[in-house]
Amino acid sequence: MKDKRILFVSSEVVPYLPETELSSTAFNAAKNAHSKGVQTRIFMPRYGVINERRHQLHEVIRLSGMNLVVNDMDMPLIIKVASIPKERMQVYFIDNEEYFKRKAVFSDEDDTLFEDNDERAIFFAKGVIETVKKLNWAPDIIHVHGWMASLLPLYLREFYNEEPLFTESKIVTSIYNNPFEGELNTELAEKVEFDFKADKKIATIKTPNHTNIIKSAIENSDAVIHGSENISEEITSFIDEKEIPVLGFQEENFKESYLNFYTDLVSEK
Numbered sequence: 001m002k003d004k005r006i007l008f009v010s011s012e013v014v015p016y017l018p019e020t021e022l023s024s025t026a027f028n029a030a031k032n033a034h035s036k037g038v039q040t041r042i043f044m045p046r047y048g049v050i051n052e053r054r055h056q057l058h059e060v061i062r063l064s065g066m067n068l069v070v071n072d073m074d075m076p077l078i079i080k081v082a083s084i085p086k087e088r089m090q091v092y093f094i095d096n097e098e099y100f101k102r103k104a105v106f107s108d109e110d111d112t113l114f115e116d117n118d119e120r121a122i123f124f125a126k127g128v129i130e131t132v133k134k135l136n137w138a139p140d141i142i143h144v145h146g147w148m149a150s151l152l153p154l155y156l157r158e159f160y161n162e163e164p165l166f167t168e169s170k171i172v173t174s175i176y177n178n179p180f181e182g183e184l185n186t187e188l189a190e191k192v193e194f195d196f197k198a199d200k201k202i203a204t205i206k207t208p209n210h211t212n213i214i215k216s217a218i219e220n221s222d223a224v225i226h227g228s229e230n231i232s233e234e235i236t237s238f239i240d241e242k243e244i245p246v247l248g249f250q251e252e253n254f255k256e257s258y259l260n261f262y263t264d265l266v267s268e269k
Helices: 021-035 116-135 152-157 187-195 199-203 210-219 233-242 255-267
Strands: 005-010 038-044 067-070 073-076 078-086 089-095 140-147 170-175 223-228
Touching: 005 021, 005 116, 021 038, 021 089, 021 140, 038 078, 067 116, 067 199, 067 210, 067 223, 089 210, 116 152, 116 187, 116 223, 116 255, 140 152, 152 170, 152 210, 170 210, 170 255, 187 199
Parallel strands: 005 038, 005 140, 038 089, 140 170, 170 223
Antiparallel strands: 067 073, 078 089
């Protein structure tokens, strides 16, 4: 895998958010690949709870400035970047005043999901792709972590399916046991349909609960990794139906197993 390129896209990454199974796995997967000579880029949302001064985030003017259309609205894209101390890894942050300025991540102080989480997820997916296009950085593998990033595979397969930069990219989705309660905005499917028509795939997110959002990521991925030891039976059955490569939960041989899994996928090209 040396000199190959892996794009890590995650809802959460340490040290910018508290340590969870998801945030630490996303970080460690990137760190391990980077240490083996893999070219890496990490993308995450710039939530308002992230301390920009402490983590030394700064705006990248040459990447910022474009507007992304979300549900027929022009939303300014701001790109910020920071380096993880000691690792020499760059992290890119997708930012927008309307979607990410608030001092919270997914829900309010009453633990109620934000009404616009659906649009935040669309904006994040499109923001990552448009930024990578500006960087002209063609990834061999795109590794997705967390539900906020889970619309990325769908957008790559449908909205950006003719983008040459991603023609050879393999999409990997990691599945975690961290569901949210309830549903996202029930208009999610309609907002996605504003960008493209793909009736069968959009049908998956007509009921936008956590399970269906993850199913959407799976059905648009080339491979799946179990990021948690316990995954719901509904999700595991859905993965089995897709007959795509699967890496089970890794506790002890994490580093070697992930790299071997990436290598096998790249060799399939």
